[in-house]
Amino acid sequence: MKKYFKYVLTVALAIFFVSCYEVNEEIEINADGSGSYVTKMDMGQLIEMMQTYAGEEELKKEGLDRALDTTILFNSLIDSAKDATAEQKELMKDGKMKMQMNIREKVFKLDLSFPYKNLNSLQQLMSGKAGGTGMTSALKNVFGKKEGEQEPAAPKGPDMGDFAAIYNVTIKNGLIEKKVNAEKYKEFMDRPEMAQMKQLASSGMEILYTTTIKLPRAAKKADNPLIKLSDDKKTVTMRYNLLELLENPEKFAYTIQY
Template structure:
């Protein structure tokens, strides 16, 4: 089982550099300010990369020709998340992740589900301060891999995680308001990281990370200010679809204000 996660986590951590994949961010806000934050990642196209990276026979030898379907409770791994603050651990403790993998059917999915208790919790999740950051990534490596092995994997580039992309925005979530504005200082710091040159090369070559955000509001939206935002007929569901990599060139395109 540990060898399975060795391959899975190596691929997942480096996912930005190897193929197209899809992310669906689903947010539900209830009238009392509680709700759920769900991220669904479909990385089926990475199966071919794994077959190339490890080889068919090696995958079979390590049992990766079997079908895997498992649920990981975050509360069982937070003790090893040394880079997470007590506040972040409290935010994540009731979360879970469902992982499905089937080499034969080219299925590779990771669905993360985190309930939050108030709008401040949602604000932190949307800001990349929860399960998308390096603290959780390191916890996964410590739980299923070799904590002494370090971050680098032979032949695999090191890249940013989802929290890095979310972190370039200042997010405000209040009763009746969701706002996301570009933090120019954080954006500049991200784009100046050495590995971002590789990311821009992928962008220019047509690479896409298809990202969809769906927000279910407790009441109808009154006003939105971004043309990429689509409203349902009753105006209670907000949907945004875009290529996440476009954030590198024009992050302001994905800033928005939603009043409801």
């Protein structure tokens, strides 16, 4: 892949929240506790940033005028994920990422999919264990610079794993609970780059985040008013502006019993 393309992808993965205006988190829980955890991200706005900084001719020169549709298996990246823990590698090994990119149509989408075998693994996934440093480091080795190449350092910023980590997540048979961890929230908000995030939030910018959970049986209780239940109460949906979390994380905590 071309050098500029690899750098742009590194930036996107490091600070995708700046360009990502819609995230769909889709969770399916089977009766035996296994299931799938999928995150779909639409980063179409990043295309405009690329066009602004590089220009149409430069993008064409780098070969980015062609459409890209590819799938990456994370088991091929595990060994290169130097910052990933053994726990993260176990969560990532069966996962995959589907990437679609089309400059002309302003399309840039990333779909991350992780099957899991038990509720403990789902608890780790919902806590951001597979979407943080480990995964980002692995992807940088694929899309980032090769040895000997000189590229500008990618900007730093929180990823979805950081946002998820401010909650204590508890998953048991019949229970899904997310509660704010005050200490982790304070540490998160004290990070220097969060000042920019607060400015984005105050400017009216939205990052639409939708969580959909398919339960193995009907929900008995859902205590957050933002949660919507399907007619059979087996599908739970919650949609909100992720940036509101910066000011009021308790608003998006919940307990679901089923």
